Amino acid sequence: MRFVDEYRDADKARALSAAIAGLCEPGRTYTFMEVCGGHTHTIYKHGLEDHLPEPITLVHGPGCPVCVIPMGRVDDAIHIAERPGVIMTSFGDMTRVPGGRGSFLDAAARGADIRMVYSPLDALKIARRNPDRQVVFMAIGFETTTPSTAVTVLRAAAEGLRNFSVMCNHVMIIPAITAILDSPGLRLDGFVGPGHVSTVIGCRPYGFVARDYGKPLVVAGFEPLDILQAIHMLMLQIAEGRSEVENQYARVVPWEGNPRALRAVDEVMEPRPRFEWRGLGLIPRSALRIREKYAAYDAERRFDVPGGRVADPKACQCGEVLKGALKPWECKVFGTACTPETPIGTCMVSSEGACAAYYNFGRFSRRRVRDASREASR
Amino acid sequence: MEIPSDRTDLAKVDVSGVRRAVNIDLLDGQPLRPGDWVLIHVGFALSKIDEDEARAALEFLEGIGQAYEDELAALRDSGPEPGTELGTEG
Numbered sequence: 001m002r003f004v005d006e007y008r009d010a011d012k013a014r015a016l017s018a019a020i021a022g023l024c025e026p027g028r029t030y031t032f033m034e035v036c037g038g039h040t041h042t043i044y045k046h047g048l049e050d051h052l053p054e055p056i057t058l059v060h061g062p063g064c065p066v067c068v069i070p071m072g073r074v075d076d077a078i079h080i081a082e083r084p085g086v087i088m089t090s091f092g093d094m095t096r097v098p099g100g101r102g103s104f105l106d107a108a109a110r111g112a113d114i115r116m117v118y119s120p121l122d123a124l125k126i127a128r129r130n131p132d133r134q135v136v137f138m139a140i141g142f143e144t145t146t147p148s149t150a151v152t153v154l155r156a157a158a159e160g161l162r163n164f165s166v167m168c169n170h171v172m173i174i175p176a177i178t179a180i181l182d183s184p185g186l187r188l189d190g191f192v193g194p195g196h197v198s199t200v201i202g203c204r205p206y207g208f209v210a211r212d213y214g215k216p217l218v219v220a221g222f223e224p225l226d227i228l229q230a231i232h233m234l235m236l237q238i239a240e241g242r243s244e245v246e247n248q249y250a251r252v253v254p255w256e257g258n259p260r261a262l263r264a265v266d267e268v269m270e271p272r273p274r275f276e277w278r279g280l281g282l283i284p285r286s287a288l289r290i291r292e293k294y295a296a297y298d299a300e301r302r303f304d305v306p307g308g309r310v311a312d313p314k315a316c317q318c319g320e321v322l323k324g325a326l327k328p329w330e331c332k333v334f335g336t337a338c339t340p341e342t343p344i345g346t347c348m349v350s351s352e353g354a355c356a357a358y359y360n361f362g363r364f365s366r367r368r369v370r371d372a373s374r375e376a377s378r
Numbered sequence: 379m380e381i382p383s384d385r386t387d388l389a390k391v392d393v394s395g396v397r398r399a400v401n402i403d404l405l406d407g408q409p410l411r412p413g414d415w416v417l418i419h420v421g422f423a424l425s426k427i428d429e430d431e432a433r434a435a436l437e438f439l440e441g442i443g444q445a446y447e448d449e450l451a452a453l454r455d456s457g458p459e460p461g462t463e464l465g466t467e468g
Contacts, residue, residue: 121401144419145419148421
């Protein structure tokens, strides 16, 4: 497995760490945000923070799809699911996300017909097999997932299916990055850009991050060395006084993205004026809804939804974690009241959530880990 | 990966021994041949990738452990053996 070895090579990792350390200016610190939940997972699985020089800190962004779903939207979905004759479908992770009235699983326990699907096309399959029931797909996810929902709606329309609709919760990464860049008091030196989202949108949309905010952004893959290399590329840009968008993951991400996927999304969906993100609040034009042309497939038009906002539980600090302002272990309920088995907040639900990543890999505090290893080596 | 002759929007894929049909509508301008590797997300092929990259990704996923096992189980449970319903499903 030559390629794997190349991307896991310990010598290369050490060499990269040394090169990164060599680029650190004395007395200066560097904070980079990895936007994507997949990166958070890799970073904690491989303990990459422990391989980075002290001045470099990684903070975790809002790129975990289920983590940013606000409780009000879960309640709206459950409201639909509990209507007579409805079969609600969604991805597995979504079933455990708590709303104000519990999760999908709680609603299922109360009698709602809620089914996990692997693909939106599976929801379509359920609709074909149950012509006397209304089948709703609760769509979540960033640009990686949106084209799949769009193609599914196109297919339902082509077949003239009358018992299938989508509750669209697709969100967009660019407005989220903008909201983070505009949030007061946040100091970031650059971004590790998402890999799979970029297979769809390409690298060009990140241009404003480098141009208008002066922050470098490097699109990165998911191997440990991918991320170390991306950090090295960010450090090189800073050392050379540049701020540009670079593509470390060119072996998978085309610079222009996937035009066909973008066309399918544009055909079926349009930006909402605003959308509530868990922890980040209302962000203008940050999510998509089904266009009028496909209104027959829009669950929010087919069923009345309350559309209320539900405040997050007081104890939960997912919002601060999603903005990178707080490390998961600094949250009051992390690992005690809030665990992957009994999540209070969304960041603990999905394996891509920062809290779940920390919890599952037992990494509670970088400093504590370092102090412990220094102690052990004495 | 195999391509059924009667459908242009589907390909039969093998993910760590689990076989199912995935939609290839989104692979504009990237012709597929049997044996090719694709990046799959929620039942759709998003982009074509080279074999080395595919093997690296697979190895990585297998290294994740339980989360990947759960994903494969979801894939396995998500539909019957591809081919049996290709005429009407997908």
